Amino acid sequence: MAKDSHSTAPSSVGVPVDAMALDAEILADGFFELDPIAFGDVTIEPKVGRNALWFFVGGRLALRTAWSPGGGLKVKRAGDLSFEAMTSLGQFHVELVIEPDDRLLRATTRFTPAIDLLVPHWPRDLYPLDPTGRPLRSEGRVEAAQRGVNVGLVFFTLREPDFGTVLYLQNLTALNDWHRAAGTAPDGVVGGQWPELGYQPKPFTEAALPAGEPLIQSDVLLCWNPQVPHDDQDEGAHFLDLLARSYRRLEKPATRFRDWPVRADLTLRHLTRSPKAHVRHYGHLYLHPYTDAEYPDCMVQLSVGQSVHEYARWRGRPIALEAALLSGMRKFHDPDLQTLRRYLPNVGEDKDADEVDSWYLYHPLVNLGRLAVDGDEASRSLFFDCLDYAIEVARRFKYDWPIKFNVKTRKVIKATRTPGGPGQSDVGGIYAYVMVLAFDLTGEKRYLREAEKALRALDGWRFEMLYQANLSAWGATAAVRLWRATGEAWFLGQCQVLLAGFFHNCLIWESELKAAAHYSNFLGASCLHDGPYMALYECFESFAAFEELLVRGGDGLPDAVRLLLTEYRKYALHRAWFYFPDALPADVFPSGDEVRNGHIDRKLSFPVEDLYGDGQPPGQVGQEIYGCGAPFTFATRAFHDVPGAPFRLFAAYPVRNLVRSGTTVSFEVDGAKGYGCEVRLLPRGRTPLQAVKVCGEARKPQDGAVVFEARAGEPIDLDWS
Numbered sequence: 001m002a003k004d005s006h007s008t009a010p011s012s013v014g015v016p017v018d019a020m021a022l023d024a025e026i027l028a029d030g031f032f033e034l035d036p037i038a039f040g041d042v043t044i045e046p047k048v049g050r051n052a053l054w055f056f057v058g059g060r061l062a063l064r065t066a067w068s069p070g071g072g073l074k075v076k077r078a079g080d081l082s083f084e085a086m087t088s089l090g091q092f093h094v095e096l097v098i099e100p101d102d103r104l105l106r107a108t109t110r111f112t113p114a115i116d117l118l119v120p121h122w123p124r125d126l127y128p129l130d131p132t133g134r135p136l137r138s139e140g141r142v143e144a145a146q147r148g149v150n151v152g153l154v155f156f157t158l159r160e161p162d163f164g165t166v167l168y169l170q171n172l173t174a175l176n177d178w179h180r181a182a183g184t185a186p187d188g189v190v191g192g193q194w195p196e197l198g199y200q201p202k203p204f205t206e207a208a209l210p211a212g213e214p215l216i217q218s219d220v221l222l223c224w225n226p227q228v229p230h231d232d233q234d235e236g237a238h239f240l241d242l243l244a245r246s247y248r249r250l251e252k253p254a255t256r257f258r259d260w261p262v263r264a265d266l267t268l269r270h271l272t273r274s275p276k277a278h279v280r281h282y283g284h285l286y287l288h289p290y291t292d293a294e295y296p297d298c299m300v301q302l303s304v305g306q307s308v309h310e311y312a313r314w315r316g317r318p319i320a321l322e323a324a325l326l327s328g329m330r331k332f333h334d335p336d337l338q339t340l341r342r343y344l345p346n347v348g349e350d351k352d353a354d355e356v357d358s359w360y361l362y363h364p365l366v367n368l369g370r371l372a373v374d375g376d377e378a379s380r381s382l383f384f385d386c387l388d389y390a391i392e393v394a395r396r397f398k399y400d401w402p403i404k405f406n407v408k409t410r411k412v413i414k415a416t417r418t419p420g421g422p423g424q425s426d427v428g429g430i431y432a433y434v435m436v437l438a439f440d441l442t443g444e445k446r447y448l449r450e451a452e453k454a455l456r457a458l459d460g461w462r463f464e465m466l467y468q469a470n471l472s473a474w475g476a477t478a479a480v481r482l483w484r485a486t487g488e489a490w491f492l493g494q495c496q497v498l499l500a501g502f503f504h505n506c507l508i509w510e511s512e513l514k515a516a517a518h519y520s521n522f523l524g525a526s527c528l529h530d531g532p533y534m535a536l537y538e539c540f541e542s543f544a545a546f547e548e549l550l551v552r553g554g555d556g557l558p559d560a561v562r563l564l565l566t567e568y569r570k571y572a573l574h575r576a577w578f579y580f581p582d583a584l585p586a587d588v589f590p591s592g593d594e595v596r597n598g599h600i601d602r603k604l605s606f607p608v609e610d611l612y613g614d615g616q617p618p619g620q621v622g623q624e625i626y627g628c629g630a631p632f633t634f635a636t637r638a639f640h641d642v643p644g645a646p647f648r649l650f651a652a653y654p655v656r657n658l659v660r661s662g663t664t665v666s667f668e669v670d671g672a673k674g675y676g677c678e679v680r681l682l683p684r685g686r687t688p689l690q691a692v693k694v695c696g697e698a699r700k701p702q703d704g705a706v707v708f709e710a711r712a713g714e715p716i717d718l719d720w721s
Contacts, residue, residue, distance in 0.1 A: 012029040015136060016196035022062065025049055034077060040100030045084065048075045053094060057105060059133055060163040061193065063198075063222065064125040065109045066092035090114035092217075101246050104223035108174070111217040116208040119182070119201060125218065126168055126198030128158045133160040134193040134541065143235060144463040144504050148248045149613035150526055151508040153192040154197050155239055155463075164226040165235075167242035170199045171219035171250060172509035173522075178215045182506050183207035185513055187612035202465045210284030221246040232462055233493030236500040243503060244560035244672075247567070253510045253522050255574035259357045259681060261639055263580070264311055264631035266605040271304070271628060272321050273640045274604055281344055284328025290622040291606055293598030293718075295347050298332040298340045299360060301325055303537070304365035307629030309371060314636040326371070329382060332364075337407065339389040340364050340382075353601070354408050358401035358424040359471055361367040362431050365390060367473065369437030380441065387438060391450060394431055399457035415533050417467075417529070428454035429475015429498060432703045436481045448485060457478055457492050466501035470541035473502060477549040484552055495549070496561065502542070503564055505529065514615025519578030521613050523571040533610035533621075540630035543572050547637050550654055550670055563672035566712070570652040570677055573638055576630055579607035590617045597622030618647065633678040639682075646720055647689055652677035663721040671712030681706040681718070693719040 020162055025031070031047040031054070038044075053066040053075050067074070068087030075085045081096040090113040097106040128138040139160040152170035172186045176517030179185055184202040192198060199218060207216060223245050229235035271277050276292035278285050286296030287304055305325035312319040332340045342360055344597060363387060374378035394401075396410055402423040403414040416423050435451035438444070455478065459463060466472045476498040483491035502525060510522040528570050546565045550557070577583050581602040589600050589608075600608065600619050607627040608619035634689035640649040640658060642665055649655065653669040653676070669677055682705050683689035689701045695717050699706045710716050 006313055013193070015048045016124075016193050017128060019135050019196045022127055023134050026134055037081065037096070037098065039098050040103060043096070044096075044105065048073060051060060053083060053092070055096070055105075055107065056129075056133075057222070058163065059131075060129050060138075060158055061166070061237070062125075062129055062135070063105075063107060063220065064123065065107055065218070066095045066111075067123065069324070073120075081551040082310075090211075093214075097151045099249075099369075100337075102223060103225070104221065104249065106249060107217065107218070107222070109218040110214050111209075113209045113211050115211045118205045118208050120203045120205055121298075122201045122203075123191050124196045124198045125220070126192075126196075128156070128163075128166075128195050128197070131161060134344045138195050140194065142191075142194060144196070144239070146188055147189050147505065148526060148530070148532060149185060149507060149511070150505055150704070151245075151503070152186060152199065153504075154191055155242070155504075156197065160225070162228045164224045165228060165238045165242065166224040166481060167239070167246060168198055169221045169243075169246045169508075171221065172511075173251070173253075174216045174219035176510075176512040177515055178209070178217060181207065181209050181213075181215065184497045187614060205423055205492045209613040213432070214715070230238055232459055232497050233490070235462065236497035237493065237560075237692060239500040239556070240496055240503070240560040240564065244563045245510075247508065247563065248674075250508070250662070253520060255678070256503075257571060257650070257678065258573060258634075260573070260631050260634040262716065263577070263605065264635045266325045267628050267631050268308070268311070268321065270320065270604045270606065271308075271625070276601065276604065277606070277625060278475050280348060282328065282331050284331065285324040286328060286344070287325065287625050288598070289626055290609075290624055291601055291604065292600035293622065295343050295351065296331070297342055297626075298364045299342070301329060301332070301630050302364050302371075303541075303626045305329075306367040306371055307540075307632040307660070309374065309376070310636045311632035313374070314639075314641075320596075326376070326378065328367075329378070333382060333406075333669070337389060339386050339407065341407070353512055354406050355404055355413055358397075358427045359430060359468060359547065361393060361407075362390060362427065362434050365434045366437070369434060369441070373437060373440050377624070383437075387434075390434065394450070394454065399428050399431075399454045401425075412546070421465055422467070424459055424460050424471075425465050426458070426471040426475055426498065426501070428458050429478060430471045432478035432482070433474040435469045436478050439485075448482065451478055451482055452486075452491075455482065455491065458494065458497070461672045463501055463504055464529070465498065466505050466529050467621060468528055469538040470500060470545065472498045473542035473545035473549075476502070477545045477552070480557075492553075492556075495553075496558070497565070499561060506568075507534065509613075511613045513613075515617055516611075516613060516615040518576035518584050518588055519611055519618070520571070521611060522575060523568055524575055524611070524613075532614075533616075535609050535611075535621075536576055536607040536627035536630050537609070537624060539572055539576055540627070540633045543569060544633050544637070547654060559672050560711075563669065563675060566653045566671040566675070567678070569654065571589060572635055576607075576634065579611060579618075579627065579630070580605055581608060584618065588617055589619045594620060595622055596620060599623070631707075645704070646684055646687065647681040648684055650678075650680040650682060652679075663719060663720045666715060668715050669712055673712065676709050676711040678706055679710045679716070690720070693717075 032047040045056040047054045051068045055063045068083035072088045083094040085092040093110045105402045129134040130138040140158040142156045144155040152172045182204040308322045368383040402412045432451035432454040435447040438447040476495045479495035524534040527538045609621040609624040658667040
């Protein structure tokens with residue numbers, strides 16, 4: 001697919017059958033109209049058709065709810081915004097919620113089957129209409145639709161004349177009972193072919209919906225902006241704004257406090273002591289990428305080494321493992337090419353030592369640069385020894401990187417994901433972040449110019465930009481750095497394009513299907529653009545990038561960005577715990593010969609790579625040692641030591657403006673207006689924590705900790721005198 005290509009109507013392929021049926025029914029004026037509903041500057045018109053209850057919004061959108069194939073539909077109004085429908089399939093109850101100020105309509109449909117029901121077909125539910133109220137000649141463009149089991153949305157514009165930008169979001173959490181009964185999963189169920197869009201349940205003929213048992217069949221949040229975006233960046237801003245509006249209305253799972261410092265100490269002990277974690281070459285210690293499996297790898301070595309480095313600084317004392325890991329980094333350096341190799345020189349012949357994924361060239365430089373900024377001179381030297389090659393490759397590929405290339409010849413091995421599609425399309429983001437680090441270390445603006453070239457070359461891919469979640473996260477952070485450095489709003493816009501792609505790739509629902517009933521997946525990102533699972537490595541890296549993005553962006557960030565990033569952080573701290581095998585039942589994992597890399601050892605505090613929204617067994621890819629940076633990253637950013645205070649402070653949102661004076665501490669948490677998070681005061685050592693005044697109110701510990709809610713942007717004062 002070429003840049004800037006989109007699904008546009010009318011379709012050049014054909015017209016869906018159900019769209020033809022709706023058009024014929026509209027032309028025949030075959031509807032019985034119920035009393036209209038005022039909805040801001042438009043009207044919602046409930047209409048009973050031959051086989052469905054419809055809601056026509058502003059004359060430009062038609063939403064199907066209760067469906068009765070074969071007719072026999074009887075509808076009555078049960079309230080101002082609720083409807084009962086008796087149909088050939090059973091009974092429907094439709095409840096509307098309207099929020100005119102946000103142009104948001106929610107329609108929840110509960111269905112009670114009349115008999116044990118098989119469903120070989122169920123139609124989609126949303127049709128854009130032209131100015132005459134018909135679907136077949138409506139003109140618009142689908143910008144994004146559900147990918148895999150990620151958030152169930154379709155995002156589109158409706159033109160001729162402009163109605164605006166529309167986000168349809170199906171709350172998949174509410175559909176868990178439906179999918180369990182049907183034996184299906186909501187994989188790619190939201191999308192469609194213009195002008196037939198929205199949600200279409202998977203067909204099922206082997207399991208049945210049980211008679212007499214009410215199920216939520218659909219829970220739609222439909223909102224829009226009356227403007228049509230004029231470019232990629234305007235589109236990204238529209239998407240994030242509409243997604244944030246919908247997110248505010250979603251019922252969200254509860255979070256639980258996780259003691260990440262305890263987990264970090266356990267992981268550190270196992271990394272240090274377990275022979276399954278590492279191997280020795282050339283007199284140095286090198287990590288396996290997976291438990292007792294795979295060759296040492298420069299990305300793995302630095303991903304864990306840099307995280308341990310941060311943890312050592314947070315603890316206030318050196319950690320021997322950091323020095324052991326970083327001391328062997330020079331052996332990955334190729335002095336002829338002046339770059340890092342993925343593998344050590346003695347890698348086995350089963351690996352092509354000259355083949356490299358584009359992102360693998362730059363990711364190690366991110367962690368070398370972060371170590372160098374923190375004062376590690378050996379990392380600084382190695383970083384600059386590799387920088388010229390990194391720039392030369394970027395220019396050779398004109399800031400548009402392939403999937404794989406030969407590190408010696410620079411010859412492309414695999415150019416794109418699919419014919420005509422992008423390569424590793426967000427590598428420009430991580431490259432830009434490397435250049436920003438080079439600027440931090442030197443003050444030379446030529447590196448900022450390189451970062452700018454890379455970010456500008458990202459134009460055009462829109463929702464196809466994300467290749468790997470953490471690359472887009474670092475790219476968004478680099479864009480905010482450029483925005484602050486130059487004052488040019490274009491970079492903030494590019495940040496929002498990258499974030500739109502990231503959140504499009506998130507599972508903004510809580511699965512209770514099969515193995516997923518044992519873990520949380522809410523607001524987790526699929527690791528790759530087409531990845532079937534969430535991975536902890538991409539999760540904690542994105543967490544770290546977003547922490548910096550929020551600090552650098554400050555109050556200048558749009559409210560939607562602050563909301564989504566701080567909520568991502570809160571849920572990451574909760575759900576990431578389930579990647580560790582000891583947090584899950586032993587029987588949910590695949591058997592030994594079904595694990596792709598190494599094996600699962602539940603005694604080791606190393607995370608499995610893969611958790612699945614559709615409930616497949618976790619850990620199929622293996623137990624990833626390069627995900628072990630997670631507990632160190634979470635501990636150093638969510639737990640705050642206050643010198644002299646009898647407690648350690650935990651906050652699920654980022655803490656800002658932390659100041660101590662005597663026996664008082666003041667701070668606030670970052671986030672969007674109207675939102676907040678849990679804060680805990682945890683006793684230090686074995687001394688019980690006594691009563692602490694929170695904003696003048698005495699709070700006694702519960703289960704050893706003082707726990708309270710902090711609202712974003714509101715000052716919090718603590719006093720333990």
